[in-house]
Amino acid sequence: MNSVRYFDSIKGLQSSDLSTYTQLQINIIAKIDDKQTQTLSEALARCTNLNTLSLSLYNNNVFEAGVQGLGNALKIFTSIKSLTLILFSNQIGPLGSSDLGLGLASCVNLTSLTINLRWNQIGSLGAMNLVANLSNCPTLQILKLDLSWNQITNYGSKCFGSSLINCSTINFFIFDIRDNQVNRVFHQQLRTNFNKMKRLVKKVLKL
Numbered sequence: 334m335n336s337v338r339y340f341d342s343i344k345g346l347q348s349s350d351l352s353t354y355t356q357l358q359i360n361i362i363a364k365i366d367d368k369q370t371q372t373l374s375e376a377l378a379r380c381t382n383l384n385t386l387s388l389s390l391y392n393n394n395v396f397e398a399g400v401q402g403l404g405n406a407l408k409i410f411t412s413i414k415s416l417t418l419i420l421f422s423n424q425i426g427p428l429g430s431s432d433l434g435l436g437l438a439s440c441v442n443l444t445s446l447t448i449n450l451r452w453n454q455i456g457s458l459g460a461m462n463l464v465a466n467l468s469n470c471p472t473l474q475i476l477k478l479d480l481s482w483n484q485i486t487n488y489g490s491k492c493f494g495s496s497l498i499n500c501s502t503i504n505f506f507i508f509d510i511r512d513n514q515v516n517r518v519f520h521q522q523l524r525t526n527f528n529k530m531k532r533l534v535k536k537v538l539k540l
Contacts (some may be wrong), residue, residue, distance in 0.1 A: 337385070343373050351379040358387040365390065370399030377406040386410070387417040390421040391449070395420065407436025414444050421451035421479070428458030432455035434466035451509075452482045457489025464493035467500050476500065477507040481539070485513040494526040504532045509539040 337356040344357065352493060365370060365373070370390065380386075388403075400420075405477045410416070413414075418433070422481065425433075430450060446467075455463070457461070460480055490510065497503075506527065520540040 334338045343369060343376065346373070346376050351376060351438040354380055355382050356385040357383055361385075361393070363392045365399075366394040367396050367399035369528050371402035374399075374402035374406040377403075378409050378454045381409065383410055383413050385415040386413060387419075388524045389417075389419040390423070391419050392422045395423040395425060395429075397424075397426050397432070400425045401432045404429075404432035404434075407433070408439040412438050412442055413440055414442055416440060418422040418479035419445040419447075419449045420453065421449045423453055424527070425450070425455065425459075427454075427456045427459035429453070430455035431462035432465070434463040437463075438466040440470060441472075443470045443473050445489050446470070446473060447475075447477040449479040450483065451479050455485075456482045457481070457484075457486045457492070460485050460489050461492045461496070465496045468496065470500070471502060473479065473500060473507045475500055476503050479509040481509045481511040481513065483513055485510065487515055487517060487519040490519045490523055494523045497510070498526055498529050501531060503530055503533045506530070506533055506536040507539075508537070511539050515540070535536060 338349070338354050339358045339360070341360050343361065343365070361373070375513050430453070460483065467476070490513070523540065524538065527533070527538065
């Protein structure tokens, strides 16, 4: 059985035999900026055999430019099955969130996806573009999505709520959209849309 390889620095990751890893956990907190995130992303692009990746970069100084590199690295992961991205308390903005969505669209074998973008100012545009690309993941079964504290409006919630209906294979769903600019009427509309997800067995909504 392949074991999980753990790294808490970019330097350690760069100096390892990346192409042999199938399970990888990276945890770098309050240490890196855009340039270092791009360096990390270049290293990740060499992990050509991954089936599981957990990446925690929260409480850093990562902006749109840094996440663009990460989105490009995700495009390499066409065989990955389980992906966790913990990026809360950065400043990736709407373009950064959109770049993540474009990268995720290439992860066509994903079965489990966890994304935490709390406190990133992604806005409605970033939320819509992120979620719209998930319909390109035809085997996705487990989705955990935290978009709280991101200046998402009623219009944004309506659009990505409609997009999630197209993720027809999801059976377990946790969704957090608290502390945005979404009123009760649109909260109810989200619930209505999520009830249309035909294979959904369990959902936890934090509205």
